Amino acid sequence: MSDSKASNQMxxxxxxxxxxxxxxxxxxSISFDRKLYAQDxxxxxxxxxxLAATGIISAGDQAEIERGLNTILSEIEEGRFEFSxxxxxxxxxxxxxxxxxxxxxxxxxxxxxxxxDQVAVDFRLWVKDELFRxxxxxxxxIEAFLDRAQEHAATxxxxxxxxxxxxxVTFGHHCMAYVEMFSRDLSRVRDALxxxxxxxxxxxxxxxxxxxxxxxxxxEALGFREPTRNSIDSVSDRDFxxxxxxxxxxxxxxxxxxxxxIVIWSTPQFGFIRxxxxxSTGSSIMPQKKNPxxxxxxxxxxxxxxxxxxxxxxxxxxxxxxxxxxxxxxxEAVFDAAETLDLMVAAMTGMVRDMGINAAAMKKAAGSGxxxxxxxxxxxxxxxxxxxxxxHHVTGRAxxxxxKKGVALDRLSLxxxxxxxxxxxxxxxxxxxxxxxxxxxxxxxxxxxxEVRRQIRYWRARLKRDARPAKRS
Numbered sequence: 001m002s003d004s005k006a007s008n009q010m011x012x013x014x015x016x017x018x019x020x021x022x023x024x025x026x027x028x029s030i031s032f033d034r035k036l037y038a039q040d041x042x043x044x045x046x047x048x049x050x051l052a053a054t055g056i057i058s059a060g061d062q063a064e065i066e067r068g069l070n071t072i073l074s075e076i077e078e079g080r081f082e083f084s085x086x087x088x089x090x091x092x093x094x095x096x097x098x099x100x101x102x103x104x105x106x107x108x109x110x111x112x113x114x115x116x117d118q119v120a121v122d123f124r125l126w127v128k129d130e131l132f133r134x135x136x137x138x139x140x141x142i143e144a145f146l147d148r149a150q151e152h153a154a155t156x157x158x159x160x161x162x163x164x165x166x167x168x169v170t171f172g173h174h175c176m177a178y179v180e181m182f183s184r185d186l187s188r189v190r191d192a193l194x195x196x197x198x199x200x201x202x203x204x205x206x207x208x209x210x211x212x213x214x215x216x217x218x219x220e221a222l223g224f225r226e227p228t229r230n231s232i233d234s235v236s237d238r239d240f241x242x243x244x245x246x247x248x249x250x251x252x253x254x255x256x257x258x259x260x261x262i263v264i265w266s267t268p269q270f271g272f273i274r275x276x277x278x279x280s281t282g283s284s285i286m287p288q289k290k291n292p293x294x295x296x297x298x299x300x301x302x303x304x305x306x307x308x309x310x311x312x313x314x315x316x317x318x319x320x321x322x323x324x325x326x327x328x329x330x331x332e333a334v335f336d337a338a339e340t341l342d343l344m345v346a347a348m349t350g351m352v353r354d355m356g357i358n359a360a361a362m363k364k365a366a367g368s369g370x371x372x373x374x375x376x377x378x379x380x381x382x383x384x385x386x387x388x389x390x391x392h393h394v395t396g397r398a399x400x401x402x403x404k405k406g407v408a409l410d411r412l413s414l415x416x417x418x419x420x421x422x423x424x425x426x427x428x429x430x431x432x433x434x435x436x437x438x439x440x441x442x443x444x445x446x447x448x449x450x451e452v453r454r455q456i457r458y459w460r461a462r463l464k465r466d467a468r469p470a471k472r473s
Contacts (some may be wrong), residue, residue, distance in 0.1 A: 003355070009016040027325075028085040032332050034076075036090050039125035041073050043118065043201060044094070046221040048109055052214050056112065062107040068102040090101040091115050098323045112213050114205040116235040116323045121201040123331065125222065127244050131193050135468050137345040138186045140252070141465065142179055149175035149456050154449040156434050157272065157362035158371055165369030171362060174446040176455055181254045182461070188247040190468070196240035199224035203234035206322035236322040237289050238312070245309040248341045249302075255344050256302035261352060262295040274356040279347070293426070294351060298344045305340055308333035326449045366434045370409055373438065375431040384423040395422045406454075 045066055052062035072094055075081040087093045099106040114278050140456075153172035158165045180412055199219035202209065208231040215227035228234040265272035279294040312333045380391035397420045403408050410432035417424045430436055442448035445455070 024085060024235075027088060029089045029328050029331070030083050030093055030394055031086055032335060034083055034088045034093075035331075036126055036247040036333055037076050037094070037121075038073070039122040039129075040090050040118070041069050042125065043121050043218075043222060044109060045220045046067055047113060048203060049221065050214050050217045051108070051111055051395065053172070053217065054214055056211050056213070057108045060141065061108050064102045064105040064372060065109050068098045068106065072097050072223075073099055079419060087114070091118055091120075093111045112204065112209040112211040114200065114203075114235070116205050117200050117203040120203070120235050121199055121222065123334075124196055124200065124224075124240055127197065127240055127334065128193065128223075130334075131189050131244065132468070133342065134251075134338075134345070135186065135189050135193075137342065137349070139187065139463065139467075141345055141349045141352065142186065142459070144183070144349050145175045145179045146456055146459055146463075148172070148352060148357075149177065149179065149452060152357060152359070153452040153456070154438075155357065155359045155362060156366045156438055158366045158458065159366065159447070163370050165365070167374055168371050168437045169441075169447040170368040170438055170449060170452055171285050171359075172449070172452045172456075175457075178254070178258060179459055182251070183462075185251040185254060192240070192247055195243065197225040198228045199226070199239045200228045200234035200237070202227060203231035206232050206235050208309060230347055236327075238316055238320070238327060238330050241334050242309070242316065244334060245305070245312055248337045249306045249309045252302040252341060252344060254304040255348050256299045258348060262355070263292050263299070266290075266295075266355075271358050271361040275325045275351060276354050276356070279351050287332045294347050296392075298347055301344055301459040304425050305337045307430055308337040330368070335456070363434065369410060370402060370433060371431050371434055372409055372437045373399050375437045376409060376428065378440075379424070379428050379431050380421070383425075383427065384421075386421075386423070 009440050043211070048057070048062045048065045048069075051057040052059050057065075072081065075097075081097070083093055084096075085225055093112065098109065118470065134271055149171070149172040152175065153170060155171040156168055157171045157172070157174065159167050159169035199215065199222055201218045201222070202215035219225070219227040228237075260276070262273065264270055266275055273292070275292055275294075310382075312330055315329050376398060377388065377391040377395040379387045380394055381388050384391075386394065398409060398412065398417060401416060402412055402422065405412070410429055414424070414426050414429075417428065431440060439448055442451050445451070
């Protein structure tokens, strides 16, 4: 066997030309970082304007650079731009095309910057844009829940612990639990935006630059609050990407819990909700089936988002300051997590708005499993003066009797209840129905319809008060 043949077998058919082909394949990032094209061009325009304003390049060269960059932006958006893996990344692809368009003036654009601070600012800008999109999407999801909660503030359903019937609640109250969850997700989005609102552009490779640049000018032009304050950290920081993946994983987990409930509730055994054909599929063999595939896929995609967080944490955990090529592995995780989460939120918003509610099935289930037992215990404490532990014991005996007779608690006779404890009066029947139970839970944040409506009003006002202003551009 010839050395050439052995070498080709060693490298594999895909890399027939040997190590150079492998190096090009592992080194190039243009297949995914082309997503940064708009941010890269925006950053370059801001940088060129600053260079001209500080006298580092001429106004004429800046005008040519900006004209060329706008041409490239149009070419990419119209699908006419030819990306090259040999040029490694989006930065070099744009720079090479700029040189072809305007000649030597293109070479002045990279003055006082490095690909290290260039990619850092591009990536921050991209994540900022995604956070603004996620802000709007989560707001829409919260509003969908508020609408359903308003509609069903008094619709009784069972509340569960351990997936066992616990106490009656309302569907509106249950919806408001998700309002709280997704509002925390929304607050994490806004917190992340505040923390990452600093521009690394001008940090250069890691030490800053000897040119008289104006980093505050470029920060303002790019919509950042201010420039970063340490050039080493500026190019080695990926906290913003990790924080995005962290909040995405938490949000995805909330979506997955909701998806699981939708899957359970839509079964014939529960029958609490019905998804429309828009968010269901049929079976290839069983014509009666209507599968909640959209919810199942939301549940599954959570693992994908969580995996991206662990992946990037692992990439970053052992890197010395400042920049290392390992950090090229940051983008695919964030890009895919963002795209996945966008789809998950959109699908769930659609399902929440679209699903039909079977109030009768919910109410019937709310009375099962002796769900008003706690109301009996509370009545014994409140009206008969029993210590709660004694009331708990008395109630347990009542439940055992009802279970033996195969009836609900409110179907036991007064005589039967008084045989268990003579302090029970006929007034107890006023708390043993599911409607009475729900109505009594009027403590702050409780399930009573009036309290649910109060919380709905609060959240509508808060959403309006905290509405994010238009994104700075």
